Amino acid sequence: MRPRNLLYAQSGGVTAVINATAAAVIAAARRSRRIGKIFGARNGILGALREELHDTSRLQSGELKALAWTPGGVFGSCRVKLKDPEQDRATYERLLQVFAAHDIGYFLYNGGNDSADTALKIARFAKQSGYPLVCVAIPKTVDNDLEGTDSCPGFGSVAKYIATSVREAALDVQAMAETSTKVFVIEVMGRHTGWIAAAAGLAGNGRDEAPHLILFPERPFAEEAFFEAVKSTVARLGHCVVVVSEGLRDGNGRFLAETGHKDAFGHAQLGGAGQVIAELVRGRLGLKVHWALPDYLQRSARHLASRTDLEQARAVGEAAVRFALAGMNGQMPGIERLSDRPYRWRIVPVPLEKVANREKKLPAAFLRRDGFGISAKARAYLAPLIEGEAYPPFRDGLPDYRSFRLPLARKKLKAWEEA
Amino acid sequence: MRPRNLLYAQSGGVTAVINATAAAVIAAARRSRRIGKIFGARNGILGALREELHDTSRLQSGELKALAWTPGGVFGSCRVKLKDPEQDRATYERLLQVFAAHDIGYFLYNGGNDSADTALKIARFAKQSGYPLVCVAIPKTVDNDLEGTDSCPGFGSVAKYIATSVREAALDVQAMAETSTKVFVIEVMGRHTGWIAAAAGLAGNGRDEAPHLILFPERPFAEEAFFEAVKSTVARLGHCVVVVSEGLRDGNGRFLAETGHKDAFGHAQLGGAGQVIAELVRGRLGLKVHWALPDYLQRSARHLASRTDLEQARAVGEAAVRFALAGMNGQMPGIERLSDRPYRWRIVPVPLEKVANREKKLPAAFLRRDGFGISAKARAYLAPLIEGEAYPPFRDGLPDYRSFRLPLARKKLKAWEEA
Known part of the structure; x- marks a missing residue:
């Protein structure tokens, strides 16, 4: 041949x-x-x-x-x-x-x-x-x-980055909580599915280790239960770390990122679900809040x-x-x-x-009963995907990343007329 | 003794x-x-x-x-x-x-x-x-x-993290720019001084490597020059990576983070200078923008x-x-x-x-002549501080971070009456 x-x-x-x-x-x-x-x-x-x-x-x-x-x-x-x-x-x-x-x-x-x-x-x-x-x-x-496919190349590395980052930032927040930030919010990618949000759950184990609360796109935002959970976590531990999926929606299926946040000129904000949650926590609970948006950092790390x-x-x-x-x-x-x-x-x-x-949505069995964390099943699935450093x-x-200047093959056809 | x-x-x-x-x-x-x-x-x-x-x-x-x-x-x-x-x-x-x-x-x-x-x-x-x-x-x-002190413990690690993150995210943006994000903005810490912003400059060399523009707190935000620079960078390279110090101020000395950005309820936004810059770029130049806010991730990494x-x-x-x-x-x-x-x-x-x-402010000689980047002097100062991995x-x-439960010494005095 x-x-x-x-x-x-x-x-x-x-x-x-x-x-x-x-x-x-x-x-x-x-x-x-x-x-x-x-x-x-x-x-x-x-x-x-x-x-x-x-x-x-x-x-x-x-x-x-x-x-x-x-x-x-x-x-x-x-x-x-x-x-x-x-x-x-x-x-x-x-x-x-x-x-x-x-x-x-x-x-x-x-x-x-x-x-x-x-x-x-x-x-x-x-x-x-x-x-x-x-x-x-x-x-x-x-x-x-x-x-x-059981897993998708690209995911395991984001998962490792987000779980590591949550673990690290949580130690910072914990050390400063008495006189500084009480609630730390981090927004992670996943417009339609909560896989990355779930991976953040690997950062800790049990209800006293960060992340204390995860907001999944698969679960409509349960405002009151969430505020209660933040309050009780802060009361118990002095601080609270919240992971929010960018795709979090309210009870009407609207992205939280799009709910009523406009700048002074009336334009919809670029800020996402993390910012909305941070502002709600500050406004409703009067707690000092910081939030992080790793954006492309997470998928290029x-x-x-x-x-x-x-x-x-x-x-x-x-x-x-x-x-x-x-x-x-x-x-x-x-x-x-x-x-x-x-x-x-x-x-x-x-x-x-x-x-x-x-x-492929996150299976319901991957969520903790209260909907704010991950189950043992999720851990068993996720843990191997972040194994090993490279x-x-x-x-x-x-x-030492490189740039590669590769020549283009000589064209043989007329230019394509794009629509 | x-x-x-x-x-x-x-x-x-x-x-x-x-x-x-x-x-x-x-x-x-x-x-x-x-x-x-x-x-x-x-x-x-x-x-x-x-x-x-x-x-x-x-x-x-x-x-x-x-x-x-x-x-x-x-x-x-x-x-x-x-x-x-x-x-x-x-x-x-x-x-x-x-x-x-x-x-x-x-x-x-x-x-x-x-x-x-x-x-x-x-x-x-x-x-x-x-x-x-x-x-x-x-x-x-x-x-x-x-x-x-010539350098402060804690800085070198943030510097390394931010320079690495900018280099990584820039590769992502570059690959996607034709049909996705054209301008990427990352906000870094440094309320009063631009040392961390300057460190981002280590990610690249020359005007074609990211970060293409850095906005320092030491320089009042020069709006028109900045937009011109963004436009010409996008025209030349197809994309533009901008680093913004959280402490960026306008010509009147006001923090950009505080300029006219309120939520739907009239509260000042939690978003900072990075978000303001991202919105300005989108609004004025009509380019697709993404922005990142590493927040505590940068100092705990x-x-x-x-x-x-x-x-x-x-x-x-x-x-x-x-x-x-x-x-x-x-x-x-x-x-x-x-x-x-x-x-x-x-x-x-x-x-x-x-x-x-x-x-200690960033010396004026550490800035590139146009004020949007770092000089060779800055590189010579910064480069050794990020050397080596650990x-x-x-x-x-x-x-494998640990938590340490250390006992408190038995108190010998009456409780302190805090003001």
């Missing part, structure tokens, strides 16, 4: 370890004689449509190692969801023209449930069109909300990556190349958990139909 | 490494036959007044090691500034009563410029009263604004401590005990820099008069 080229693209929010997946894809693909060139699409699917394909052949093996420890997305990513081929046939045809022009036989799409959906559509369209393509999705999302997460990020990249070579069109390498303690897992193929556009090398006191 | 007891107290905001100072004080004091018991005041000076003195004798050497890698403040700290003895003689008399009741011959006060002032007043009052006491201040502040900072935190603790034994009343061990590269430093005695109530041990995927 003559070698064909491989195109890898990143999609959606990047993570601390998605470049480890990219590096694993490149390394694995280089080992196969059936793969020719290895391209990375610039800014995700946009680069595929625009025929902006980074040629990775100049990346030396030392650089490939450095790529694996550098956060962000080396080729760039994007938040673009393709329409159905029925609604927008031209886009899919363009994709196949680009693939044909560069003899792309393997398309690996690294993203979340939207990307799985896109990969599935491309797989089907190519098949219908008679274009020979193996399309494989690679899981990635800090939100950990993909079906078909490669300096505190989970080794488990990093290994899984690599493993799905390698497996995706194996799947591609095996002709497993429309599949995704998923992580199957074999046991919690010791933690054992393996890679299994998952049909994209089981992943596309679905969202520090990047440091230089001059800072992580 | 019969042994006398030592009292150590923490003051003001705690840091990632202040417990390393505490551990060094305890270890050094244990080695001297002239020191009997070693107490730690509960919640700083308040514990001294209330006669709440933790007895550290039960701390085993393994625990002392763990204390040195645990952030927060082991005995608790407080934000309390004593009045002058002329205005509030009773408080100082009470202090000496507590000292006498527990035969305190050495008082070590670990804090910033307020604490140096307090230590000086106590030293003088004891002398006037004929109470035999050696009072030594130990430098500590993430703000790095103490006179008499022991997982990313600077080894240099940790060594200095230990060194000032050890030196303080030496100073105490040498009868160096009213002095502080300061850090004198001998050279930048290689970085060499030593401990020198500094009279508290030179430290008390003063504030990871705490991890257990179950998280830093």
Whole structure:
């Protein structure tokens, strides 16, 4: 069989370890004689449509190692969801023209449930069109909300960062509480699901260890019960640490981040659920409050990556190349958990139909009975995912992250006319 | 000479490494036959007044090691500034009563410029009263604004954390900028001085590397120049990373955090300068903005401590005990820099008069000519302070921080009547 080229693209929010997946894809693909060139699409699917394909052949093996420890997305990513081929046939045809022009036989799409959906559509369209393509999705999302895989690369590192940060900040608050901040609020990512919020629960054990209260997006904000819990925690311990998911909603399903907070000019505030909770606590209980918003810091914190997460990020990249070579069109390498303690897992193929556009919520059994913490079940699930450290090398006191200037393959087609 | 007891107290905001100072004080004091018991005041000076003195004798050497890698403040700290003895003689008399009741011959006060002032007043009052006491201040502040010392323990670790976080988040923003966030704003600590903001500048080099713009409290916010700089950075690079000091002020000297931002109920917002800048950028330039507020995460991030900072935190603790034994009343061990590269430093005695109530601003020569970045001079000063890593041990995927339950010495006096 003559070698064909491989195109890898990143999609959606990047993570601390998605470049480890990219590096694993490149390394694995280089080992196969059936793969020719290895391209990375610039800014995700946009680069595929625009025929902006980074040629990775100049990346030396030392650089490939450095790529694996550098956060962000080396080729760039994007938040673009393709329409159905029925609604927008031209886009899919363009994709196949680009693939044909560069003899792309393997398309690996690294993203979340939207990307799985896109990969599935491309797989089907190519098949219908008679274009020979193996399309494989690679899981990635800090939100950990993909079906078909026990965990998602990117999540374990955020989980470790947030649990560590909560443990650290709580020690600070505890030391100062008598004359300073009594209630500390930290807002974590997770617009629709509480996986990251739940991970914060690993910072402590029992009701006297921080975080004392977690507000999950899966539970409508129970204002009175929450204030009572804050009050009694402060009365008992002198302080209270609260973790709030950015996706927290009120009883009417409205995001708390959107409830009645405007600046002096009447514009909706950029502040989120954490700020709303902080202000409510201060206003209602009259307690000194501080709040933190780690925002992108949490998903880019490669300096505190989970080794488990990093290994899984690599493993799905390698497996995706194996799947591609095996002709497993429309599949995704998923992580199957074999046991919690010791933690054992393996890679299994998952049909994209089981992943596309679905969202795995935090199971109700993962919440503590009062809804403000995590259960033993949640701990058993979460604990292995943050296991192990994987520090990047440091230089001059800072992580030695690299930037990579990769040339673009020469264009062969006319420019794409974007809608 | 019969042994006398030592009292150590923490003051003001705690840091990632202040417990390393505490551990060094305890270890050094244990080695001297002239020191009997070693107490730690509960919640700083308040514990001294209330006669709440933790007895550290039960701390085993393994625990002392763990204390040195645990952030927060082991005995608790407080934000309390004593009045002058002329205005509030009773408080100082009470202090000496507590000292006498527990035969305190050495008082070590670990804090910033307020604490140096307090230590000086106590030293003088004891002398006037004929109470035999050696009072030594130990430098500590993430703000790095103490006179008499080249750097302040606590600062180097925040500096390393912020520079690392900016470098990481910038890679995230860069990868996503085409279809997502164009301007990322991060607010850092430093109410009066821009040392932490300046440290963020270590994340990159040259005008194309993040952070692209830094807003210092030493420079009034130059709105138009700032917007022009944001616009041109986004035009050139596709994104822009902005670091804002919490203490940024407008041309009239008002904190930006207080300018016209109220919630729906008319209350001043908890959000700070970072949020104001983020909203201004969005409102004026119409660009998608995200902002981060690491808050206490930055000063408690022991997982990313600077080894240099940790060594200095230990060194000032050890030196303080030496100073105490040498009868160096009213002095502080300061850090004198001998050279930048290689970085060499030593401990020198500094009279508290030179430290008390003063504030070391960022020198004008540390700012880049346009005021939005740091100069080569600033780099030469800052770079050594973030050198070296000093990871705490991890257990179950998280830093193995400990809590210490130390007994309080039995009270011998009547309760203190607090004002």
